[in-house]
Amino acid sequence: MNAKFLKTTLLAVLGAMSLSAATPSLDPETGLVIAHGFDEVKTNCTACHSAKFITLQRGDRETWLGMIRWMQKTQGLWEFDATLENTILDYLSEHYAAGQASRRPHLKPSLLPVNPYE
Numbered sequence: 001m002n003a004k005f006l007k008t009t010l011l012a013v014l015g016a017m018s019l020s021a022a023t024p025s026l027d028p029e030t031g032l033v034i035a036h037g038f039d040e041v042k043t044n045c046t047a048c049h050s051a052k053f054i055t056l057q058r059g060d061r062e063t064w065l066g067m068i069r070w071m072q073k074t075q076g077l078w079e080f081d082a083t084l085e086n087t088i089l090d091y092l093s094e095h096y097a098a099g100q101a102s103r104r105p106h107l108k109p110s111l112l113p114v115n116p117y118e
């Protein structure tokens with residue numbers, strides 16, 4: 001083994017290590033990021049529909065809270081105590097924040113067209 005081979009191998013191994021540290025691991029069953037709050041979200045948010053609703057959706061904390069309130073009001077989603085709700089919102093707004101993936105960030109209210117039905 002020569003020094004150049006060793007150096008190249010070492011760099012490749014270090015590169016792979018830093019890559020795996022930067023890429024969050026995903027739950028093979030749901031595709032959700034495994035991080036603080038994952039268990040709570042998996043338990044409470046995949047009972048009625050696929051986790052794809054979450055992984056394809058993006059939003060800041062307020063947007064996520066709005067979706068939760070909408071599901072609680074109209075879709076039979078149960079109430080969460082404050083601690084659980086905070087954990088869920090921290091997780092969603094950190095890992096599925098606005099403007100990170102398939103969905104563009106929400107338009108500002110001033111950019112929305114006039115609602116003709118009002």
Ligand code: HEC
Binds near residue numbers: 045
């Ligand atoms: C009691 C059942 C139920 C649970 C539990 C539930 N949801 Fe939903 N959710 C629904 C229904 C029903 C819809 C609407 C499905 C449709 O439009 O076909 C929906 C829609 C959604 C959407 C799509 C909204 C949109 O704008 O298209 C997202 C995102 C979502 N849920 C996230 C969550 C999250 C996050 C949780 C956990 C906090 C959760 N859901 C838990 C019933 C549930």
